[in-house]
Amino acid sequence: MTDHPEREQDPATTYYRHPTGGWGSLKSVFRHLLRDGPSLGALSTLRRQNKPGGHMCTSCAWAKPPNPHLAEFCENGAKATMWDLTPKRCGPDFFAAHSVTRLRDWSDHDLEAQGRLTHPMRYDVETDRYVETTWPEAFARIGARLRDLDAKAVAFYASGRASLETSFLYGLFARLYGHNNLPDSSNMCHETTSVALKKAIVSPVGTCVLEDFGSCDLMLFFGQNTGSNSPRFLHPIQAAVKRGCRIVTFNPVRERGLIEFANPQSPVQMLVGQATEISHPYLQLRPGGDIAAIAGICKHLFQMDGTTPVIDREFIAKHGHGFDAFEQYIHALTWPEIEAACGLSPEELRHIARIYARSKRCIAVYGMGLTQHVHGSDSIGMLVNLLLMRGNLGRLGAGICPVRGHSNVQGQRTVGISEKPELVPLDRLAQLFDFEPPRDKGMNTIEVIEALLNHRLQGFVSLGGNFARAIPDQTRTDPLWKRLRLNVQIATRLNHSHLLVGDGAWLLPCLVRAERDIQEGGAQSVSVGDSLSHIHGSRGRRPPASQSLLSEPAIVARIAQATLPENPAVDWSGWVADYSRIRGLIEAVYPDQFADFNKRLFNAGGFYRGNPVRDRLWLTESGKAEFTAPKGISSLGGQHDLTLITLRSNDQFNTTIYGNRDRLRGLEGNRNIVLISPADIARLKLAEGREVGLESLYQDGFARQLNGLTVVPYDLPSGCIAAYYPEANALISACSHDLDSGTPAYKGVPVRIIAQSL
CATH class of the missing domain: 2.40.40.20 (Barwin-like endoglucanases)
Structure with a gap:
């Protein structure tokens, strides 16, 4: 059988005419080196980046292999590290020269390009400037204000950068304070994954590990821009292609990372200039058309199964639930409505169905192109259905792989950063720390926005990130931030969220992950979780950008001490003096996932938290994996021109x-x-x-x-x-x-x- 002809790049449009990686990637890194002028220490940090015992990148959450490459960092990972270790400083003199009102007109890039924040600052309403303060004053006044506010009207936001140690302390602080209002960056990107996968297979995370990418013979990509968002993933993809694995991509945009790749660490590819072709074919479906495209593939599989068995009915009988209803749903769909929703022809989808039917082990990979839709959960449910049809869950070389964004966005959810009390072992927290945790649901990101719009939000504490810029509806929300009675921003650089402030605003600068973190107990290490559920230790070695900086765990702990009544079971000072004690607490609260945490902290390749789906253990109510039917044929909330x-x-x-x-x-x-x-x-x-x-x-x-x-x-x-x-x-x-x-x-x-x- 000959392959179906593919749609080619429209030559009349702008596009990048070279492979991902290659000389273009190296030139980009050196351009930033020359522009930002980082120290030799930054280059030393890159040499150790994402390697056992080294510094874990603050950029993407892709896995760190046990046997790293010579350079285990990508173009954007290098930019992130150079951005962190810039020699530029944004200190009290800068703020004395610029009013907050004037700074709001600056671009996102220009604000952050001022360099690292160096001193704790408070916003002065009369002068419309941030002014230098002391750490004791900041903690005392923040704590007093928090005590004065209704805890249920305060939100503690966490970006995906904070370590597991910081995240655990932050979640504990929130609950000791009296709320579960713990929105995080996952609410804006992959919360859809947590909900949809939990419904279908109970696991809220992907089922794959790095070993699977060495055994699969087909990868299906949906809405994931590997070249920019997780470039190190291109190494196992390239290796898979070279051994014969097929890559099929569904994305409205032709992203170069999934078209061709030249490995910057391959002398042959760099000298000869011959790139590896990645996707074959690459299908540009309409936005929100993933449900329809997957349904079309499933419809073809049912038709093919009538003559040649391609559906693993033995697996489905033993491990699946709801298959008959799903089959009826697929049979009821017509080809005109499928094609209208996804923009792909029945012939194109038949071609993919045949590729899938011939495969032995398939991994489905997806990103925010699948999750950030009105019916995004249904898209993920359909992808699980497709895998279940051929038994592609719970065996080597197969599974579902959501690619997470920020470096610890998945990890922090595993240690208590969640607005959903049922996802946190509150009884263990109560026993260990001698208090009664709040049991009511907290606010997620959308609910924080609603509380802001309805004037119910009184206070906001941000552990990194740029929340006000990342959320929807900025025109409506921007003017309302200044109404808050407290706005605390723990940050490394200046951004727009720091400028939408009123009385009670504080800017607290912290260390970056690559910097030395010296506490009373000596040099400290932290940990992060990756997209494939492995935990990695990280040790910073660069001198801090300012002697006035504190670590994130220290800042969280000292705000908590200034806010909460004394509790003999809660030793904030002792925990900050020795982060291994925090990891001991994490192990005590989550013993199944974090056993021997401190002993395994620097395992090569990290240590795996485990996933029962890999052993085909389905912890659903039915005891089996759930087939689901979507609410509609499109992921969009409606059809528009x-x-x-x-x-x-x-x-x-x-x-x-x-x-x-x-x-x-x-x-x-x-x-x-x-x-x-x-x-x-x-x-x-x-x-x-x-x-x-x-x-x-x-x-x-x-x-x-x-x-x-x-x-x-x-x-x-x-x-x-x-x-x-x-x-x-x-x-x-x-x-x-x-x-x-x-x-x-x-x-x-x-x-x-x-x-x-x-």
Whole structure:
């Protein structure tokens, strides 16, 4: 059988004409080295990065192999480390020279480019400036204000950067204070995963480990931009392709990382210039079309199974529940509605079904292109259905693999950062720390936004991140932050969240992971969890950017001490003096997952927390894996003429903007752009270079508009347009989110193009 012909890159549009990695990646790293001028210490840190006993990258959460490469860091990991270890400083003199009001007009990049924060600061309303303070004053006044507020009206946000040790203390502090309001960055990206996988297989995380990628013969990718968001993943992908594994990708955008890759550590590929082709085929489906595309593959499998068995009915009989209802759902779908929803033809989907039917071991990989939709949970449920049809869960070389973003975003959820009390062993906390934890559900990210909009939020403590910039509905929320009676930002660099403040705002600078953390008990190490559920130790060796910096565990502990009544069972000072004691507490609360935590801290490749699904143990109510049917054929909340998806650039990680180049898309110099297919440009009577605005089309009574966007022709499906995150977040309604998890629908925004306002 010959392969189905593939759609090729539209040559009339902008795109990157080289492979991912290669000389382009090296040039990008050296460009940032020359621009930012980091010390030789930064280069030494990169040499040890993601290696046993070394420093774990603060960028993505991809796994760290037990036998690392010579350079176990990627282009964006290098940028993150250089960004952390910059010689630039943002201290009291800077704040004395710039009012907060004026700084709000600065770009995200320009704010962070001022360098590392050096001293604790408080916001002075009269002068509209941050002014230097002392740590004792900051802790005393923050603690007093927290005692004065209603605990249920205060939120403790955590970005995905904080270590397991910090995260455990933070979650404990919140519950001792009296709430479960622990929104985190997972609420904005992969909470959909936690909910959907828990419903289908009870495990809230992926089932794969690195070993699986050496045994699979097929990988299906959905909505994951490997080249920019997890480039080290390209090493096992390339190795898999070279031994004959097939890669099939579904994504509205042609991302170079899943098209071809030249390994910068391969002398042959660098000298000869011959890249490895990755995806074959690469299918550009419509935004929100994943449910329909997967349903089409399933429909073909049922049709094929009528003549040649391709469905593992023995596995399904033993391990599946709800299969008959799922089969009826698939049979009831028509090809016209499938094609209309995903934009792929029945022939294209038949081709993929045949590839899948011939495979022996398949891994399904996905990212936020699947999770950030109104019906994102249903998309993940459909992906689980597809794997179950051929027994691709619970065996070597098969499984489901959500690729998480920030370095510890999955890990921190495992030690208590959750607004859902049922996910935390509260009885153990009560016994160990002699208190009664709150049992009511806390606020997630969307509920914090709602509390802010409804004037119910009184206080906000942020453990890293740029919450105000990352959330939807910025036009509505930005003016309301100054109403809070307390706003505490624990940070390493200045960002927009630090500028939307009023009386009671504090800026507390902390160490980065690569810096030495010396406490009373000596030099300390921390730990993080990766996307494949392995725990890794991390040890920083660089001198701190300022002698005034404190570690994140120390800051959390000292705020807690200033806030809470004394409790003989709670030894904040002793825990901060020796982080191994915090790891002992984590082991005591989570003994099944963190046994011998301190002994295994620096295991090569980390240690595995385990997953019963790998042994085909289904802890569902039925005792089997659950087949599920989606609520509709599309992940979107409705069908519209134009659907906006938000993108991150190659010079960006989450809300951190390293520069204005998007090398892997062939774009440079301007983030205020909107990408539109040439066919849609012609249909809408637009022109390349024209300045336009976008208006979102939610039916919630609020107008949302973004102006000053330049039209750029780009290879996208009809009806799909794209703009950068977080700039485009102002167009997104907080009411538009996954119905099951509350994850904002950043990848499915109904919009129309409007003439540029003058």
